[in-house]
Amino acid sequence: MVLNKNTEGLNVPIIEVNGRLYSPSAERNCSTIVKLISKNIPNNGQALEIASGTGQHIIQLGSQLSDITWQPSDVNKDRIKSINSWLSENINQNIKPPCQLDATKEGWSSRHPNQNFILIINLLHLISFKETKILLNEAYKALAPEGLLMIYGPFMRNGKLTSQGDIDFDKKIKENNINCCLLYTSPSPRDATLSRMPSS
Numbered sequence: 001m002v003l004n005k006n007t008e009g010l011n012v013p014i015i016e017v018n019g020r021l022y023s024p025s026a027e028r029n030c031s032t033i034v035k036l037i038s039k040n041i042p043n044n045g046q047a048l049e050i051a052s053g054t055g056q057h058i059i060q061l062g063s064q065l066s067d068i069t070w071q072p073s074d075v076n077k078d079r080i081k082s083i084n085s086w087l088s089e090n091i092n093q094n095i096k097p098p099c100q101l102d103a104t105k106e107g108w109s110s111r112h113p114n115q116n117f118i119l120i121i122n123l124l125h126l127i128s129f130k131e132t133k134i135l136l137n138e139a140y141k142a143l144a145p146e147g148l149l150m151i152y153g154p155f156m157r158n159g160k161l162t163s164q165g166d167i168d169f170d171k172k173i174k175e176n177n178i179n180c181c182l183l184y185t186s187p188s189p190r191d192a193t194l195s196r197m198p199s200s
Helices: 024-040 056-064 077-089 129-142 164-176
Strands: 015-017 020-022 045-050 068-074 115-121 143-152 155-157 183-185 191-195
Touching: 020 024, 020 077, 024 056, 024 143, 045 056, 045 129, 056 068, 056 077, 068 077, 115 129, 129 143
Parallel strands: 045 068, 045 115, 115 143, 155 183
Antiparallel strands: 015 020, 143 191
């Protein structure tokens, strides 16, 4: 995965306090993400968050969606440490210890099967298209029948960048790595869901 390299130079502020990472942008969008997930997630079951980052999202999800067993993950050891630190606030005890997972490598779905819900936040624009295809293929395999994959992040709308902020962000991403850019989606630019249908 080229994620760690690609985030350099994107002006994404991360603050560290006693091993706990804090992202102002993650704090800003957390309530929006939790509300979106609350409307779509199954009533119970197990959920995998891919690339949990600082751990700010997973702690809120665990607190507000207590009937779901959450599995955070990340490829970066410092972020794993941060997630563990945030877990001290998990009052519902429904978040598992984070696992180290590079979701752009083939085969991980066999280690995380039968997921009722898989969540990806702000990742796809930081990895190559080839890696994205592997990730989504493995995520599909990891889903339980009728399981749901939810993707949140910056996307093009109908193949176009719709704000100056997205244009500037896309340019910075491409400057860091020519294989990365904002992805196309329609009609909503900020979220997308894919559902695995029951086997016939």
